[in-house]
Amino acid sequence: MLARIKQFLGIGAKPKEVPKEEVEKVAEEKAKPRIGYVHLSGCTGDIMSLSENYDILAELLTNMVDIVYGQTLADVWEMPEMDLVLVEGSVCLQDEHSVKELKEAREKAGLVVAFGSCAATGCFTRYSRGGQQARPDHESFVPIADLVKVDCAIPGCPPSPEIIAKTVVAVINGDMDYLQPMIDLAGYTEACGCDLQYKVVNQALCIGCGTCAMACQTRALTMTDGRPELTSARCVKCGICYVQCPRSWWPADRIKQDLGL
Amino acid sequence: MSEKIVISPTSRQEGHAELVMDVDDEGIVTKGRYFSITPVRGLEKIVTGKVPETAPVIVQRICGVCPIPHTLASVEAIDDSLGIEIPKAARQLRELTLAAHTVNSHAIHHFLIATDFVPENLMATAINSVSEIRKTVQYVVDMVAGEGIHPADVRIGGMASNISETARKRLYARTKALIPKIDAHVDLMIGLIADKDLPDGLGVVNVPTLATHPLYGDRTKFDLDRFTEIMPETWYDDPEVGKRACSTIPLYDGRNVEVGPRARAAVFGSYNEKGVVAQHVARAMEMKTNVSKIVDLLAELDTSAPVMADYDVTGTNKLGIGAIEGPRGMDVHMAQIADGKTQFYSCLVPTTWNIPTMGPATEGFHHEFGPHVIRAYDPCLSCATHVIVVDDDNKSVIKNEMVRI
Amino acid sequence: MVLGTYKEVVTARSTDKEIQKIAQDGGIVSALFCYALEEKLIDGAVVAGPGKDFWKPEPMVAQTADEILAAAGTKYTFSPNVLMLKKAVRQYGLEKVGTVAIPCQTMGIRKMQSYPFGVRFLADKIALVTGIFCMENFPFASLQTFISEKMGVSPELVEKMDIGKGKFWVHTADDVLSIPLKETHGYEQSGCKVCLDYVAELADVSTGSVGSPDGWSTVFTRTDAGETVFKAAVEAGVIETKPVDTGKFGLEILTKLATQKKEKAMKEIDRRKSMGLPVPYKASSEKEDPLANV
Ligand SMILES: Cc1cc2nc3c(=O)[nH]c(=O)nc-3n(C[C@H](O)[C@H](O)[C@H](O)COP(=O)(O)OP(=O)(O)OC[C@H]3O[C@@H](n4cnc5c(N)ncnc54)[C@H](O)[C@@H]3O)c2cc1C
Numbered sequence: 001m002l003a004r005i006k007q008f009l010g011i012g013a014k015p016k017e018v019p020k021e022e023v024e025k026v027a028e029e030k031a032k033p034r035i036g037y038v039h040l041s042g043c044t045g046d047i048m049s050l051s052e053n054y055d056i057l058a059e060l061l062t063n064m065v066d067i068v069y070g071q072t073l074a075d076v077w078e079m080p081e082m083d084l085v086l087v088e089g090s091v092c093l094q095d096e097h098s099v100k101e102l103k104e105a106r107e108k109a110g111l112v113v114a115f116g117s118c119a120a121t122g123c124f125t126r127y128s129r130g131g132q133q134a135r136p137d138h139e140s141f142v143p144i145a146d147l148v149k150v151d152c153a154i155p156g157c158p159p160s161p162e163i164i165a166k167t168v169v170a171v172i173n174g175d176m177d178y179l180q181p182m183i184d185l186a187g188y189t190e191a192c193g194c195d196l197q198y199k200v201v202n203q204a205l206c207i208g209c210g211t212c213a214m215a216c217q218t219r220a221l222t223m224t225d226g227r228p229e230l231t232s233a234r235c236v237k238c239g240i241c242y243v244q245c246p247r248s249w250w251p252a253d254r255i256k257q258d259l260g261l
Numbered sequence: 262m263s264e265k266i267v268i269s270p271t272s273r274q275e276g277h278a279e280l281v282m283d284v285d286d287e288g289i290v291t292k293g294r295y296f297s298i299t300p301v302r303g304l305e306k307i308v309t310g311k312v313p314e315t316a317p318v319i320v321q322r323i324c325g326v327c328p329i330p331h332t333l334a335s336v337e338a339i340d341d342s343l344g345i346e347i348p349k350a351a352r353q354l355r356e357l358t359l360a361a362h363t364v365n366s367h368a369i370h371h372f373l374i375a376t377d378f379v380p381e382n383l384m385a386t387a388i389n390s391v392s393e394i395r396k397t398v399q400y401v402v403d404m405v406a407g408e409g410i411h412p413a414d415v416r417i418g419g420m421a422s423n424i425s426e427t428a429r430k431r432l433y434a435r436t437k438a439l440i441p442k443i444d445a446h447v448d449l450m451i452g453l454i455a456d457k458d459l460p461d462g463l464g465v466v467n468v469p470t471l472a473t474h475p476l477y478g479d480r481t482k483f484d485l486d487r488f489t490e491i492m493p494e495t496w497y498d499d500p501e502v503g504k505r506a507c508s509t510i511p512l513y514d515g516r517n518v519e520v521g522p523r524a525r526a527a528v529f530g531s532y533n534e535k536g537v538v539a540q541h542v543a544r545a546m547e548m549k550t551n552v553s554k555i556v557d558l559l560a561e562l563d564t565s566a567p568v569m570a571d572y573d574v575t576g577t578n579k580l581g582i583g584a585i586e587g588p589r590g591m592d593v594h595m596a597q598i599a600d601g602k603t604q605f606y607s608c609l610v611p612t613t614w615n616i617p618t619m620g621p622a623t624e625g626f627h628h629e630f631g632p633h634v635i636r637a638y639d640p641c642l643s644c645a646t647h648v649i650v651v652d653d654d655n656k657s658v659i660k661n662e663m664v665r666i
Numbered sequence: 667m668v669l670g671t672y673k674e675v676v677t678a679r680s681t682d683k684e685i686q687k688i689a690q691d692g693g694i695v696s697a698l699f700c701y702a703l704e705e706k707l708i709d710g711a712v713v714a715g716p717g718k719d720f721w722k723p724e725p726m727v728a729q730t731a732d733e734i735l736a737a738a739g740t741k742y743t744f745s746p747n748v749l750m751l752k753k754a755v756r757q758y759g760l761e762k763v764g765t766v767a768i769p770c771q772t773m774g775i776r777k778m779q780s781y782p783f784g785v786r787f788l789a790d791k792i793a794l795v796t797g798i799f800c801m802e803n804f805p806f807a808s809l810q811t812f813i814s815e816k817m818g819v820s821p822e823l824v825e826k827m828d829i830g831k832g833k834f835w836v837h838t839a840d841d842v843l844s845i846p847l848k849e850t851h852g853y854e855q856s857g858c859k860v861c862l863d864y865v866a867e868l869a870d871v872s873t874g875s876v877g878s879p880d881g882w883s884t885v886f887t888r889t890d891a892g893e894t895v896f897k898a899a900v901e902a903g904v905i906e907t908k909p910v911d912t913g914k915f916g917l918e919i920l921t922k923l924a925t926q927k928k929e930k931a932m933k934e935i936d937r938r939k940s941m942g943l944p945v946p947y948k949a950s951s952e953k954e955d956p957l958a959n960v
C-alpha cells in the first residue's frame with residue numbers, strides 16, 4: 001500500500017518544517033492525494049486539531065489535498081476509492097454500521113491511518129463498559145487495528161496540529177523515513193501511562209528527563225524523585241507519554257537532519 | 262402520496278445523526294424527526310464509581326468541538342456536590358476560557374456553513390478570517406486552560422494555576438486587537454446569510470426557549486423539578502426511529518425546548534426573531550459580546566490571586582448541578598459525590614435538548630431545506646460518520662444537491 | 667565524531683564578576699540566558715531552581731536575571747526541566763523559551779520537535795537549548811550517601827558540588843572535601859549506562875568544564891541559532907573567549923572522556939540486547955560508526 005502511494009506521489013524533497021511557502025510549493029508540484037475521513041466513536045477533536053493549522057488551512061483543504069469523503073467537511077454520500085483515509089475514533093463492536101464502515105474504508109483506501117488515540121489505542125473508550133441509555137448494549141470499543149489492518153497511526157488526544165501537517169506533507173512527498181515511526185506505532189494498541197513504568201523504569205531506561213510529564217495532555221503525570229508518577233485517575237490511555245519518551249524509540253537521523261547537524 | 266426522506270447522516274456538522282422527513286406531493290415536510298445514531302460510549306457510566314477527579318477528564322472527551330462547556334459543567338457540578346466555593350480569580354479564568362471557546366466554536370460553525378452561504382470568490386477570505394479569529398482565541402484557551410482542545414487545567418475547586426503577568430498582558434493586547442476583525446467578520450457573515458434570501462419563517466418552531474445566563478451559566482436558573490427525561494421509544498411516533506435513536510429526550514415542564522444563542526438572546530436580550538436566520542444572527546452577535554468580555558476579564562484579572570480552593574473530596578451525596586451556557590446551548594451536568602467517589606453522573610448536553618426540536622423545525626417547507634434547518638442549530642453529536650441517503654421505498658441515493666440548496 | 671557536529675569550540679567565561687562567583691564553571695549558561703533575556707532573544711528560561719530540600723532542584727521558569735542567577739550551579743541529581751517547558755508556554759505565556767538541558771533532556775526536546783505527536787504549539791517556541799556535558803547523574807539518595815555518610819558533612823552546609831580531576835568535591839564555608847569517583851561508582855542511575863552522549867550533541871550551544879581551566883568552560887556552538895546567540899554575547903562583551911587548548915588538558919581529554927563514555931555505553935547496549943532487553947539505540951554491529959549517537 002505504502003509503495004503504491006509513494007509511486008503515485010513520487011518521492012520529493014524532505015521538508016524539515018512546514019512553513020507556508022513550503023506547503024505552497026509542495027501543493028504546486030504534486031498531484032493531490034485523495035483523502036477521506038471516517039468518523040467512528042471519536043469526539044471530533046482530531047479533526048478540530050487538523051483545522052488548527054491556521055496559516056495553511058485554506059491551502060491544505062483547497063490545494064494540497066482532495067477531501068473526497070468525510071461528513072464534517074464535504075457532502076459526499078458514497079465512499080469513493082481513496083489514497084488515504086483518516087479514521088477517527090475507536091470502533092464499537094455492537095454497532096453494525098461502524099464495523100461495516102471501517103471495513104469498507106479498508107477496502108476502498110490505499111492507506112488506513114488511525115487518526116488520534118481513540119482509533120490508535122482505544123484511548124479513554126478503553127474504560128467503556130456499556131450500561132448507559134439509550135443504548136446500554138454499546139459496551140465494547142476497540143482500536144481499529146483490532147478489526148482491520150492499519151498502515152500507520154498518529155496517536156494523540158488529539159494529535160497536535162503540527163504532527164498532522166507534517167504527516168500530510170510527508171505523505172505528499174512520499175517521505176517514508178518520516179512516516180516510519182507512525183508505521184511502527186500502528187502496532188501500539190495497548191497504551192497506558194503505566195507503560196512508563198513497565199517499559200522504561202522497569203527496564204532500567206528512565207533518566208528522569210520529564211518529557212513524558214510535559215507531553216501528557218491530561219496532566220496525569222508529575223515527577224517524583226526523578227521518575228514519572230502516574231495519577232491514574234487522570235490517565236486516558238492515549239499513549240502519548242510513552243510515544244514522546246526519548247527512551248522508547250529514537251529517531252536520531254531525522255533529528256540531526258531537522259537540526260541541520 | 263406521502264414519501265419518506267432519510268438523510269443519514271446530515272453532513273457538515275459534528276457527529277452522526279439521521280433526519281427522517283415525511284413529505285407530501287410537493288415535497289413539503291409534514292413531519293420531521295431528527296435523532297442521533299451515535300454509538301453510546303457511556304461516559305457517565307465510565308466515571309461512576311471512580312474518584313471525582315476523573316470525571317472532568319473523561320467527560321470533556323464527549324466532544325472535541327465543545328469540550329470546554331463539558332469540562333466546566335463537570336467541575337461546577339462537582340464543586341456544587343462537594344460544597345466548594347471557588348476563588349474569584351478561578352471564576353474569572355473559567356469565564357475567560359468559556360468566552361474564548363465560544364468565539365472559537367462559533368467561528369468553526371461559520372467554517373462548516375461556509376459552503377451554504379459563502380460564494381466561491383469569498384471562500385478563501387472567509388476561511389482565513391475564521392482561522393485568524395480561532396488562532397487568537399485558542400491561544401487564550403491554551404494558556405488559561407492548559408490545552409486548547411481538551412483543557413487539562415480546569416479543575417475541581419478552581420484552576421490548576423493562575424496565568425503570569427506576561428501571559429495576561431499578551432492576551433489582553435491580542436484580544437483587544439481582535440475586536441475590529443471580529444466586527445468585520447460578523448458583518449460579512451450576517452450580510453452573506455441575508456443575501457441568501459431563505460424563505461421567511463424557515464425553521465420557526467413554537468417551543469419554549471431555555472437559557473440560564475447570557476454568557477456563562479447559572480445553576481440556580483435550572484430547576485431540576487421541572488426536568489424530565491424520556492426514552493426515544495416514547496417520543497418518536499415511528500417505532501423504527503425510536504429503536505435506533507441513541508440519545509434520550511430531555512423535557513422541561515414536559516415539553517421539548519430550544520437552547521443556544523437564539524434562546525439566550527430571547528431570554529436575556531428580548532430578541533424576538535425566530536428561525537434559521539435569527540439563529541445565525543444571534544450566534545454571530547455572541548462573537549462580539551464574548552470577545553469584549555475576554556478583554557474586560559483580562560483587564561480585571563489579578564494574576565497573583567489564588568485560584569484553587571481547599572476542599573475535602575469525601576462528599577455527602579448531595580446532587581450537584583453545573584449549568585454552563587455552551588456555544589450550542591445550556592449544558593447541564595449532575596454529579597453526586599460520596600465516600601470520595603462519584604456515585605451518580607449525568608450530562609444533559611446542548612444538542613440533546615435541541616434534538617426533539619430540530620425535527621419539527623423542518624416542517625412546513627420543502628425537504629431540501631431540511632439540512633439547512635438542522636445546521637442552524639449547530640448540532641454536535643460527536644461520533645461516527647456514515648453515509649446513506651436513501652428514499653425509504655426504493656433505496657435510491659438522493660443527490661448531493663439536496664443539502665446545497 | 668565523538669564530540670558531535672559543531673561549528674566552533676572555544677574556552678570561555680562570563681565577564682560578570684557576580685556570575686563568576688556563583689556559577690559552576692565559566693558561568694556560560696547563566697551569562698547566555700541573562701544576555702538573551704536582556705536582548706529579548708528569549709522571554710524566559712527553564713532552569714534547575716532551588717528546591718525545598720537542599721540540593722534537590724525543582725525546574726522553574728526564570729524571567730529575570732535574578733531568577734537565572736538563583737538557579738546557577740550544578741546539582742548532581744534530577745531536575746526534570748523538560749516538564750516545565752509546557753508550563754512556560756502555557757500559563758507563563760512565553761513564546762521564545764530558553765532551557766538548560768543535560769544531553770538526555772536535549773533528546774526529549776528534539777524528539778518532541780521532530781515528532782510533536784501530542785504536544786501542540788510548543789515545538790516552535792523553544793528558542794535556545796543550552797546543553798551541559800554529562801557523564802552520569804545520581805538519585806538524590808545517592809548524593810546524601812556521599813555527603814553525609816562518606817564525607818561526614820551535613821548537606822545544609824554544602825555550598826557547591828563538583829566533579830573533576832577524578833573526584834567528587836564538596837565545598838563548605840570553610841572546607842573543600844573530596845572522594846575519589848570510584849567511591850561514587852555504582853550510585854549513578856542505571857539509565858545513564860546506555861547513554862551515548864557526553865557533550866550534548868543536539869543542543870544549540872553546549873558547555874561543560876572539561877577541557878578548560880578552572881573558572882572557565884568549554885563551549886561548542888552547534889546550530890545556526892546557537893552560533894548566532896553565542897557570537898552576539900561575545901561581541902557584546904558578556905562572554906570572553908580564548909582558543910580551546912587542543913592538547914592534553916583540552917580537547918584531548920574531552921575527546922578521551924567522550925570516547926570512553928560511548929564505548930562503555932555501547933558495551934552495555936550490546937549486553938542488554940543480547941539479553942533481550944529493550945534499548946532504543948542500535949547495537950554496535952548494526953551501526954556504521956559504533957560511537958555515533960544512536
Ligand atoms: C548531572 C550533571 C553532570 C555533569 N557532568 C559533567 C561532566 O562530566 N563534565 C563536565 O564538563 N560538565 C559536567 N556537567 C556540567 C557542569 O557541571 C556545569 O553545569 C556546566 O559546565 C555549566 O556551568 P556554568 O558555569 O556554565 O553554568 P551556571 O551558570 O552555573 O549554570 C548551570 C545551569 O545548570 C542548571 N542545572 C543545574 N543542575 C542541573 C541538573 N541537575 N539538571 C539540569 N540542569 C541543571 C542550572 O539551573 C543552571 O542554569 C554536569 C552537569 C550535571 C547537571
Ligand code: SF4
Pocket residue numbers: 041042043044045046088089115116117118119123156157158159322325
Ligand atoms: S483521541 Fe482524544 S481527541 Fe481524538 S477522538 Fe479520542 S478523545 Fe477525541
Ligand code: SF4
Pocket residue numbers: 196200201205206207208209210211212213226227228244245246247774
Ligand atoms: S520521558 Fe521517559 S526517560 Fe524521561 S522521565 Fe519520562 S519515562 Fe523517564
Ligand code: SF4
Pocket residue numbers: 191192193194215216217218219220221230234235236237238239240241242
Ligand atoms: S499518562 Fe497521560 S500521556 Fe500517558 S497515557 Fe495517560 S493520559 Fe496519555
Ligand code: SF4
Pocket residue numbers: 207768769770771800801802803857858859861862863
Ligand atoms: S549520562 Fe546521559 S542519561 Fe545520564 S543523566 Fe547524563 S545525559 Fe542523562
